[in-house]
Amino acid sequence: MAERLATWVWVGASALALVAGMVNVVGYLGFEHQAITHLTGTTTLLGAALAEGRGTAAWQLAGMVLAFVGGAALGGLLIQDSVLRLGRRYGVALAIEAALLAGAVPLFQKGLFAGPLLAAGAIGLQNAMATTYSGAVVRTSHVSGMFTDLGIMVGHALRGLPVARRRLWLCLVIISSFLGGGVLGALAFGHWQYAALYLPAALTGATGLGYAVYRHRQVVAGTIAP
Template sequence: MNTRLPRWVWVGAISLAGIAGMVNAVGFLGFEHMAVSHVTGTTTQLGTALADGDWRSVRHLWAVLIAFSLGAVLSGLIIQDSTLRLGRRYGVALALEAALLLAAIPLFQRQQLNGALLAAMACGLQNAMVTTYSGAVVRTTHLSGMFTDLGIGLGHLLRGLPMPMRRLTLSGLIISGFLCGGILGTWGFRAFGYHALAIPAALTGATGIGYVIYRNHALRLLRQPGSTPDDSGAPEREHRREG
């Protein structure tokens, strides 16, 4: 199996992980202190709120979980596939994510839960855009799977088994991107408040534009006589079907 990832996968993975890290930092530092980019912690908080009978928190936490899921629903409607493949409508999904983040800013400023809901929906949309690339699981809004993959790889190394370098490298990129995004999001929130969400919104838009440019260039190359689909897995016939 080819272990070389296309450039657009590398750039997209680290960019989107950084964006999620920034959004999550702003959401966590905000008025409700909610983690909006993943649902494990939110579900745990929901369980404790149910046990304590804190019905206000129960409503808020349920709403965040539903919003994240609705973002995934939007991704399913737009992308219509769970496999990462050049030629899909990722540009449309990224543009919608940027719009959701921008719309969340004034709501956050008014201390409304709806700001967190839009941010969670944006994260759900981003996370659901891709599931796998050539067997490597791609998740950009939470890190449990990434750290699990690194642990599995270390276990293989200790046993003298082959290292899944593609998966480990992708995991390392996503972890690094998310961590850097959290740092930048914290600095941005302290300097600009909720307007810091404009930074990941702009980066999301730029990532979407960059993807569209790269996709169009790659598909033009595929139309040339004698060309064959590269490891992006995007034959010209898929572009005609998706476009």
């Protein structure tokens, strides 16, 4: 039987998918309809811009890609592992992500391209934090893989094959949270414009603080090493 996913993994994945949904929709609604949290569309637009000779657009799109990769590189530097482990210092990474998102707000408001770059870096950092846990792939900044896995499991069910229920529920939780973040972010953007990014920044900071407290308690209890 597969290992049960820890509660902190469920809560963290849901919260961070919610954050990604909010950040992505604010970027889409407010900055030239440019998605922030995934690179498939950005790379496609980059290819089109290069083919059409639109130099400014190409540089901006390339900058988004590099900012995301830079954030992921920072995540790799901080976490130093692709497997989720309770002892890792995710609180530090989440604090940096919250600062990047909050710092992006005034830049967005001034119409500076540094705003979306900071937001892309923040989500790249977030995505690098969450990769696998107990054999289950955990991605919180985009849902293409989640929908793919969901479709595979539906196909398995139709053939009468066993379905990995833990994986199924994880997909549904992340997809639902990302969608919910999109709805919440769109509503917040309608009221506060770019200041809506303070909401995911606060949620990220709260998640990091909650993780730090939980980790400290586990250290005190002797469950994990300090």
